[in-house]
Amino acid sequence: MNFANHIRAKLDGRKLAKDDPALDYPKIKDGIRGMAFIEAVVKSSKNNARWTKLG
Amino acid sequence: MATIGVGIIGCGGIALQNHLPGLELCPDTKLVGLCDNSAEVLQRAVQQTGAPVHTQDYNELVQRDDIHAVIIATPNFIHAPMAIAAAKNGKHILCEKPLGMNHQETLDMFRCANENNVRHMTAFTYRFVPAMRYMKHLVEKGDIGQPYHIRTCRLQDWGDRSIGWRQLSHMAGSGELGDMLSHRLDYAHFLIGDMKRLTADTRRFIDDRQGLESDLEDWVTVIAEFENQATGVLESSKLATGRGEGARSQDYCEINGSEATMVFQLANPNQFQIARRGQAGLETVDVPHEFLTWPGSRRDPSQGDPGIAFRWDQDFEFIDAIQNRRECNPSFLQGARAQTVMDLALKAAAEKTWFDVEYPEG
Incomplete structure (x- = not known):
């Protein structure tokens, strides 16, 4: 819903405030961080479950 | 032995709340000292129990002919010397957990008790929880199938309140x-079996508890793989606000197997929850009488x-x-086995690595 509201605002040419609820959805950066976490988990598991730094 | 005379060493809340009513249920048993x-603390316990013998020196108690068994409910650092003195004087011993300060101490206690042919028991009370006993029965019967996970x-x-000797490494060990x-x-051993390897982490957030230094962990988690390939995640915290x-x-244990999941919470020790394969949720079951x-x-x-x-x-x-x-169930051997895992958990937390578990032999 937030994502859709953000698109609607863009289409309408409305600039949203930084704290507008429409901006509250996971962005591409969050997806990248999520993948980095998954890769660290897999790396840890392959490495005898060693503690692994998040990249 | 007509009547068993019992001495209690350490007269705090655990002794008065757990052990005293328990002894009153035992036939041919008398609290002597x-x-x-x-x-x-001693005076308060004497007033409550009317026990005829009282002393501040445990050696006096374990040397008495009218005392045949002792219950040790003191801070951890003194379990081993007390238990060994009791065993050498031929007294049977029920000792609070953790059994000792480290693996070697618990082995010494176990061996000394055996050498002196006295009964020995570790106070792992969860083995006496009705739901836990029934869950164990169902696991042994094969009702959960292949165990996959245990989660506690x-x-x-x-909070940051003082917890006395329990916050000091030289008195508590951990x-x-x-x-x-x-x-x-202990109950992971009881329900699932021996661990094959483990890692752990610990954390202390509170360094000062009401003006007294705290040098021990407030939080710990052990991750384990069992010999039967089941996995375990065991977490405990003193800082779960509210x-x-x-x-x-909150005192939760869940085990998942190929045929069923079972959940136990101490708030309802005479019930547990179960979901069998194909069910969509847990149902509450009363423990059979x-x-x-x-x-x-x-x-x-x-x-x-x-x-x-x-x-x-x-x-x-x-x-x-x-x-x-x-033999008592659980004996000092179970206390020593849990201590084996505890020592490894502290080592694993310090070194951030996994260790294979090698248990002492019975």
Whole structure:
């Protein structure tokens, strides 16, 4: 819903405030961080479950 | 042996709340003596029990001919010298958990008790929880199929209040690990079996508890792989804000197998939850009557606080094992096995790595 509201605002040419609820959805950066976490988990598991730094 | 004379060493809350009512349920058993290094605590216990013998020196108690068995409910650092003195004087021993300060101490206690042919028991009270006993019965019967996971969560809110000797490494040995997680390690052995390897982490957030230094962990988690390939995640914290303390705070155990999931919470020790394969959720089940008390115990399961009263059965088991010249269940061996895991957990937390578990032989 937030994502859709953000698109609607863009289409309408409305600039949203930084704290507008429409901006509250996971962005591409969050997806990248999520993948980095998954890769660290897999790396840890392959490495005898060693503690692994998040990249 | 007509009547078994018992001495209690350490007269704090555990002795008075758990062991005293338990002893009262035991046939041909008499509380003879009390010992505590605090004159005030000792006096209070004498007034409550009317025990004829009282001393601040445990050596006096274990040397008496009219005392045949002792219950040790003191800070951890003094369990080993007390238990060894008791064993050398031919006294049977029920000792609070964690059994000792480290693996070597618990082995010394176990060997000394065996060499002197006395009964020995570790106070792992969860083995006496009706739901736990029934879950064990169902696991052994194959009702959960192949065990996949055990997950335990002990969450209490102790905040930053002083917890006395329990916050000092030279008196307690470990913090939340020995205080609370030791029970989970033991019942993971009880329900699932031996661990193959483990890692762990610990954390201390509170360095000062009401003006007294705290140098032990407030939080601990052990991750384990068992010999049967099951996995375990066992967590315990003193800093779960708002969760409360004691039997009413969060105390959760879940085991998942190929055929069923079972969930136990200490708030309802006479019930547990189960979901069999194909079910979409858990259903609550009453523990059958025959599992509500320890075999042979005269305890009426309808009397007392259910979150407390099951603990009284451990004293029955101790005395019954003495009277019938058999091993106690759980013995010092189970205490030493849990200590093996505890020592490795601290090492794993310090070195951030995994260790294979090698248990002491019985």
